[in-house]
Amino acid sequence: MNVVIIHQSRTGNTRRAAELIGGAAAAAGATVAVRPVTNIDYKELAEADLVFVGTWVDGLILFGHRPGDTGKVRQIPKLWDKQVAAFMTHAVNPGNAATKLSDVLEGHGATVVAARSLNRRRLDDEAPAFAAEVLASVSAAA
Ligand SMILES: Cc1cc2nc3c(=O)[nH]c(=O)nc-3n(C[C@H](O)[C@H](O)[C@H](O)COP(=O)(O)O)c2cc1C
Numbered sequence: 001m002n003v004v005i006i007h008q009s010r011t012g013n014t015r016r017a018a019e020l021i022g023g024a025a026a027a028a029g030a031t032v033a034v035r036p037v038t039n040i041d042y043k044e045l046a047e048a049d050l051v052f053v054g055t056w057v058d059g060l061i062l063f064g065h066r067p068g069d070t071g072k073v074r075q076i077p078k079l080w081d082k083q084v085a086a087f088m089t090h091a092v093n094p095g096n097a098a099t100k101l102s103d104v105l106e107g108h109g110a111t112v113v114a115a116r117s118l119n120r121r122r123l124d125d126e127a128p129a130f131a132a133e134v135l136a137s138v139s140a141a142a
Contacts, residue, residue, distance in 0.1 A: 001139075003030040004048040006076060008037045008055040008069045013089040013120040020127035021052055021087065028135050037072045045076075050083050050113075050138055052131075053105055057090035057097045057117055065095025070104055084110035085134045087127075088117040113138060 003025045007018035015036070022034040033044050045051065055073055059065035067073065067088065086101045088094060094117035102115040114134045118126040 001030045001049045001135075002044075002047050003032050003050045003052070004045055005032065005034045005052040006037055006040060006054070007034070008072050009089075010056060010068070013123065014054045014056050014087075017087060017089050017118055017123050017127045018052070018054055020123055021054075021131040024128035024131035025135060028132070030135070037069075037076060040076060042077060048082060050085070050134070051079060051110070052085045052087055052134070053079075053101070053110075054087040054089070055101065057088050057094045059093075059095060059097065061091075061093055063095065065093070065097040065100070067097055067101040067104060070101075073101070073104060074108065076108065079105065079108050079110035082110055083113050083138055085113055085130075086115040087130060089120045089123065090117045091120055 009015035026032045056068040058068035098115040102112045
């Protein structure tokens with residue numbers, strides 16, 4: 001299975017989550033590429049069976065949660081017919097930002113198979129666990 005993980009990160013947490021997801025997918029036997037949104041390989045993306053797209057949670061902690069830098073996320077080539085897992089990182093409260101990222105990606109042509117925000121302090125646990133869950137659900141459906 002070819003897995004591409006695309007991330008938009010300002011301070012490194014989402015990039016780290018992407019790398020951890022990539023490590024877990026590689027350990028499960030997938031061919032993996034981890035890319036910032038600014039450096040996407042079109043051929044690699046076209047050949048992907050599963051794409052993870054991640055960004056950070058923007059908001060006012062208690063309300064107004066939304067995916068950060070959605071303008072950049074929308075620059076990803078259209079994800080028609082791709083199975084996509086949305087991930088985010090947050091500090092304390094993601095609100096419903098993961099659902100909103102999922103909506104952005106669906107609007108971009110993706111079939112979203114999962115959406116989750118990961119606590120930036122627990123990435124070592126939460127990122128590989130999310131990757132394992134998504135891989136299991138995708139291979140069960142194949
Ligand atoms: C402008 C701004 C708003 C933020 N709002 C929230 C928020 O509402 N809830 C939250 O849990 N974290 C919030 N955060 C924290 C980030 O989501 C968190 O640090 C994230 O892991 C950053 O990802 P990055 O390192 O990939 O840029 C905010 C950060 C910034 C810069």
